[in-house]
Amino acid sequence: MYTITxxxxxxxxxxxxxxxxxxxxEPNLANKCIGGGTVGLFLIAMPLFLIVASKGKNIKDYMLNxxxxxxxxxxxxxxxxxx
Numbered sequence: 001m002y003t004i005t006x007x008x009x010x011x012x013x014x015x016x017x018x019x020x021x022x023x024x025x026e027p028n029l030a031n032k033c034i035g036g037g038t039v040g041l042f043l044i045a046m047p048l049f050l051i052v053a054s055k056g057k058n059i060k061d062y063m064l065n066x067x068x069x070x071x072x073x074x075x076x077x078x079x080x081x082x083x
Contacts, residue, residue: 001051001052005048005049005052008040008044008045008048009041011037011040012036012037012038012040013037015033015036016034016038016041019032019033020034
């Protein structure tokens with residue numbers, strides 16, 4: 001899955017660069033390449049990256065709720081007491 005994400009990112013970036021290089025000769029095709037590359041980055045590659053990066057992690061550990069706030073405050077107090 002990681003290699004697919006990297007390939008999509010590289011393809012999207014190549015499409016964007018290609019679109020900017022042909023912008024003067026063929027503006028319609030250039031706009032399609034730039035738009036397609038942008039869509040590839042933000043609607044395909046970014047969600048794939050987030051799926052790969054968050055695999056095996058519990059989402060509740062990263063939510064800001066009362067329990068996690070108490071845990072953070074407890075860690076801050078322990079750090080200040082140790083110094």
